[in-house]
Amino acid sequence: MHTITIRVQDRPGVLARISELLAGHGCNINSLRVRPERRPGVSRMRIITSVDEERLGVLVSTMGGLQDVLEVRAAADRAATGYWLVAYGLFATILGLNLATPLYAIYREQWALSPAMVALLFAAYAFVVIPAIVCFGQLSDRSGPRAILAGGAAVSLTASICLATAGGVYALLAARALQGLAVGMFNGVAVAALTLLHPSADRHRAALLAAIAVTCGNALSPLLSGMLAEWAPYPLQLPYALHAVLMLPAVVGLLLLRLRAPASGKGRDGVAVSAQTACAEAVAVGANADSAGAAGAAKPGARDADDAGVAGQPPSAAGPGLTPPELGYIVEAAPATLRAATAPRSAGVLHWPRVPRAIRGPFYTASASSFIAWAAASLFMSLIPSYMNEWVGRASYVLAGITAAIVLGVSAVSQALLGRLPLWRMATVGFAFLLAGFGVLWTSMLFSSPLLLVCSALLVGLGHGPLYAGSLASVNALAPGEARGDMVSFFYVGTYLGVALPVLGLGYAAQQLTLLHAVELFLAALAGLSLLVWLRWRKYDEWRSPT
Structure with missing residues (x-):
C-alpha cells in the first residue's frame, strides 16, 4: 500500500x-x-x-x-500502522478488564470481603460503561475518535496503576470504575477508527478485527493473571504492572496517530462512517468473528440493494x-x-438511545437473551473464582482463570461454528446449552468436582456464544438504518446490566443464605427466565417484518 x-x-x-x-x-x-x-x-x-x-x-x-x-x-x-495500533489498543484495554477475576479470592481473604462486596467489585465497571458507551460514541461523531481513543488508553493505564497500588476496597472500586470508563471510550469508537484507517474503509473487515481483539483480550486476561498469581511473586501487583507496560505503547502511539474525523469519512458505499454507525453495522461481525454476521442473509453493513452488492458479492468485488x-x-x-x-x-x-415502537417486542426479547447469556458468564468471572475453595474443595488461581477463559473462549468458537444457523435456532441451541450448563454447575457444587466445574464452563460457553451472537444479529437485522446506532447502544445497555445486576443479587443472597442455596436460587431464576424468553423467540419470524 x-x-x-x-x-x-x-x-x-x-x-x-x-x-x-x-x-x-x-x-x-x-x-x-x-x-x-x-x-x-x-x-x-x-x-x-x-x-x-x-x-x-x-x-x-x-x-x-x-x-x-x-x-x-x-x-x-502509514495508515496500516495506525490500523494495527488501534486494534492493539482495543486488545490491551479489554485485556485489563478481567485481570482481577482470579484475584478476587485473595482480596476476599485479605480484606474479609462479603459475597456482595466481591460481586460489587466485579460489577462496578459495568455501571460506568453504560453511560460512557452512549456518550463517547456520539462525541466521536463530532470531534473524531483519536482523542477519545488516546484518552481511553490513558485511563486504562491509570486504572491498572490504581489496581496495583490499591490499599483498600474503595480504591479497588474506583479503579474498576476507571476500567469501565476506558472500555466505554474504546467500545464502538475503535470500530469507527479501524474503518477509517482500513485501506478501503471496509466496515466488515474493521469490525472483524475488532471482534478478534475483544475476544482474545477477554479470554487471555483471566488466564494470564491466574498463572501469575499461582506461580509468580506479588500476585496483586504483577498482573496490573504487566498490563500497564502493555498499555504504554498504545497510549503513545494513539497520541501520535493521525486520524481524520469520522464525520467526513466515507465508506466504500459513500456513506459517512460515524462511531455509532460503524458500531451498529459491526454488531453481527462482533458477535461472530467467522462470518458476515449471524444474521445470515441480512447483511450487517447493507442499507440498500446497492450496498448489499450483487448476488452476494461484497461492494468491493x-x-x-x-x-x-x-x-x-x-x-x-x-x-x-x-x-x-x-x-x-x-x-x-x-441523546438517550431510542427504539422504534414497531420493533420493541423482538428488540426486548433479544436484549433479554443477551442479559441472560452475560449473567451466566459473569458468574464464572466473579463469585466462582472468589469461592473456589468452597466450590471444589481447594483454592486454585489457575483453575479460576481457566474456567473464566473457557467460557469466553468457547463462546467465540461456538459463534463461528453455529453462526450460520437461523436466528431462532441459534437462540434455541444457546438456551439448551445454558440450561445443561446450569445443571452441571449445580452438580459440581454438590460433589466439589473441578472436572464438573470445567464441564459446566464448556457448556455455558457453548450456550453463551450462539445466544449472544443471535441476539446481536437479530437487532442488526431488525433495526432500520436511521435507528441502528440508537438500537445498538440501547442493546449494550441491557447487556451490561446483565453483567452487573444478577451477580449483585447473587452476592446479596449469598450473605443472607448459604452460597449453595444462593447459587441454586440464581440458577433457577435464570433457567425460568430462559424458558420464558425462548417462548418469545419462537415468534421471531413474524416479528422480523413488523406491521
Whole structure:
C-alpha cells in the first residue's frame, strides 16, 4: 500500500485523468482526500492505492506528465500502522478488564470481603460503561475518535496503576470504575477508527478485527493473571504492572496517530462512517468473528440493494474500473467540483438511545437473551473464582482463570461454528446449552468436582456464544438504518446490566443464605427466565417484518 500526494490545478477533468491512469495500471483508489492550498486554484490530492515497487516509479513518472498536474510524490502508507495500533489498543484495554477475576479470592481473604462486596467489585465497571458507551460514541461523531481513543488508553493505564497500588476496597472500586470508563471510550469508537484507517474503509473487515481483539483480550486476561498469581511473586501487583507496560505503547502511539474525523469519512458505499454507525453495522461481525454476521442473509453493513452488492458479492468485488461507489474516497476540504456529493452529515445533540415502537417486542426479547447469556458468564468471572475453595474443595488461581477463559473462549468458537444457523435456532441451541450448563454447575457444587466445574464452563460457553451472537444479529437485522446506532447502544445497555445486576443479587443472597442455596436460587431464576424468553423467540419470524 502506498500514498501518492499530487498537487494539481483545480480544473475540471483532473481527477478523471488521474483515475483513468490508475485504472490503466490495474490500481484501485482505496481512499482519496482533496484539500485546497493557500495558493488560489491549486489543490492537493492524497491517494492511497495498492501498487508494487516496480510499477510505482513508472506510475509516478507518468502521472507527473498529466495535464494540470504540478507535482507528484509517493511514500509507503502509514495508515496500516495506525490500523494495527488501534486494534492493539482495543486488545490491551479489554485485556485489563478481567485481570482481577482470579484475584478476587485473595482480596476476599485479605480484606474479609462479603459475597456482595466481591460481586460489587466485579460489577462496578459495568455501571460506568453504560453511560460512557452512549456518550463517547456520539462525541466521536463530532470531534473524531483519536482523542477519545488516546484518552481511553490513558485511563486504562491509570486504572491498572490504581489496581496495583490499591490499599483498600474503595480504591479497588474506583479503579474498576476507571476500567469501565476506558472500555466505554474504546467500545464502538475503535470500530469507527479501524474503518477509517482500513485501506478501503471496509466496515466488515474493521469490525472483524475488532471482534478478534475483544475476544482474545477477554479470554487471555483471566488466564494470564491466574498463572501469575499461582506461580509468580506479588500476585496483586504483577498482573496490573504487566498490563500497564502493555498499555504504554498504545497510549503513545494513539497520541501520535493521525486520524481524520469520522464525520467526513466515507465508506466504500459513500456513506459517512460515524462511531455509532460503524458500531451498529459491526454488531453481527462482533458477535461472530467467522462470518458476515449471524444474521445470515441480512447483511450487517447493507442499507440498500446497492450496498448489499450483487448476488452476494461484497461492494468491493469489482475490478480496477473506478466507478463512484468504488472510489470510497475521503474529502476533507475539496474544491467545489468535488464537495457537493461528499458533504458530511451534521452531528446531532447527545441523546438517550431510542427504539422504534414497531420493533420493541423482538428488540426486548433479544436484549433479554443477551442479559441472560452475560449473567451466566459473569458468574464464572466473579463469585466462582472468589469461592473456589468452597466450590471444589481447594483454592486454585489457575483453575479460576481457566474456567473464566473457557467460557469466553468457547463462546467465540461456538459463534463461528453455529453462526450460520437461523436466528431462532441459534437462540434455541444457546438456551439448551445454558440450561445443561446450569445443571452441571449445580452438580459440581454438590460433589466439589473441578472436572464438573470445567464441564459446566464448556457448556455455558457453548450456550453463551450462539445466544449472544443471535441476539446481536437479530437487532442488526431488525433495526432500520436511521435507528441502528440508537438500537445498538440501547442493546449494550441491557447487556451490561446483565453483567452487573444478577451477580449483585447473587452476592446479596449469598450473605443472607448459604452460597449453595444462593447459587441454586440464581440458577433457577435464570433457567425460568430462559424458558420464558425462548417462548418469545419462537415468534421471531413474524416479528422480523413488523406491521
